Amino acid sequence: MVCPEVALKRQLTERQQRELDYHREHARQHQEILSTAFSWDVLQNPGRRWWNQYWQMYALLQAYDLNGKNVLVVGCGFGDDALRLAKLGAKVSAFDLSPDSLAIARALALREGLQIDFREMPAEQLTYADSTFDYIVARDILHHVDIPVAMREIVRVARPDALFIVNEIYTHSLTDRVRRSRFVETVLYPAMQRFIYGPDKPYITEDERKLTERDLKLIREPLQAPSVLRHFNFFVTRLIPDRFVFFAKLDQILLRVLRPIAHLLAGRILFSARIHK
Numbered sequence: 415m416v417c418p419e420v421a422l423k424r425q426l427t428e429r430q431q432r433e434l435d436y437h438r439e440h441a442r443q444h445q446e447i448l449s450t451a452f453s454w455d456v457l458q459n460p461g462r463r464w465w466n467q468y469w470q471m472y473a474l475l476q477a478y479d480l481n482g483k484n485v486l487v488v489g490c491g492f493g494d495d496a497l498r499l500a501k502l503g504a505k506v507s508a509f510d511l512s513p514d515s516l517a518i519a520r521a522l523a524l525r526e527g528l529q530i531d532f533r534e535m536p537a538e539q540l541t542y543a544d545s546t547f548d549y550i551v552a553r554d555i556l557h558h559v560d561i562p563v564a565m566r567e568i569v570r571v572a573r574p575d576a577l578f579i580v581n582e583i584y585t586h587s588l589t590d591r592v593r594r595s596r597f598v599e600t601v602l603y604p605a606m607q608r609f610i611y612g613p614d615k616p617y618i619t620e621d622e623r624k625l626t627e628r629d630l631k632l633i634r635e636p637l638q639a640p641s642v643l644r645h646f647n648f649f650v651t652r653l654i655p656d657r658f659v660f661f662a663k664l665d666q667i668l669l670r671v672l673r674p675i676a677h678l679l680a681g682r683i684l685f686s687a688r689i690h691k
């Protein structure tokens with residue numbers, strides 16, 4: 415008999431396999447999460463951190479009545495969003511490629527007394543039935559996957575008019591050209607990396623690429639016009655860590671003032687849109 419993990423591995427693309435290997439190791443190095451208290455802070459009045467993309471994602475989510483709704487968390491990692499959405503009363507399904515990350519997510523859900531359907535699978539090949547979900551949440555995952563294939567699957571498992579909520583690292587291709595310039599690559603970026611991440615190795619896989627406006631076009635193809643569209647992280651997280659709250663606020667104010675060109679400047683995008691099918 416073939417064990418399910420071996421069966422899954424056989425179907426993985428080389429990219430998925432590299433992501434899986436990376437995230438298995440990542441999970442192994444973060445076992446301390448299991449003995450750390452889970453933070454529910456963001457669920458209490460998330461609007462108060464108006465400058466922070468993660469808190470704003472929860473402000474957006476909490477504008478909807480999630481109670482009893484079928485919610486899918488795409489590439490759930492250690493399950494943070496799955497747990498938080500379950501706490502808000504949603505019926506949560508969540509999947510990831512990495513069994514080790516899922517083991518952490520399952521242990522946390524058990525510890526917190528939450529029922530969540532966690533499954534191991536690639537975003538490009540989902541095992542859910544057609545038209546299952548009312549809400550689909552993708553945070554920091556679409557830049558790890560084959561976008562057209564994963565989007566076909568997301569649309570398939572979404573109910574008509576399901577809401578798709580996306581929170582992803584992003585860069586316009588023009589800004590990315592600056593990032594790839596020799597000075598930034600060899601001098602500025604290594605120095606900034608040390609400042610932002612300290613001695614820790616940055617959490618970046620070999621295949622991940624920030625979403626560009628071209629990726630966004632692919633993602634938005636099956637969607638209606640966004641009901642919410644926000645840009646974050648102009649210089650924060652690029653030049654200054656987001657723990658410096660004064661600068662994080664200033665960063666968000668600048669992006670709001672410069673809204674017409676925010677899509678050229680931002681390093682992160684948050685939007686929600688109905689899935690058209």
Ligand SMILES: C[S@@+](CC[C@H](N)C(=O)[O-])C[C@H]1O[C@@H](n2cnc3c(N)ncnc32)[C@H](O)[C@@H]1O
Nearest residue numbers: 433437489490491510511512536537553554558
């Ligand atoms: C940057 S983490 C984000 C995790 C989670 N969404 C969060 O925000 O905490 C990326 C996650 O995507 C998963 N992943 C990478 N490629 C994937 C794929 N093709 N299908 C499903 N999950 C994938 C990794 O195992 C990892 O848990």
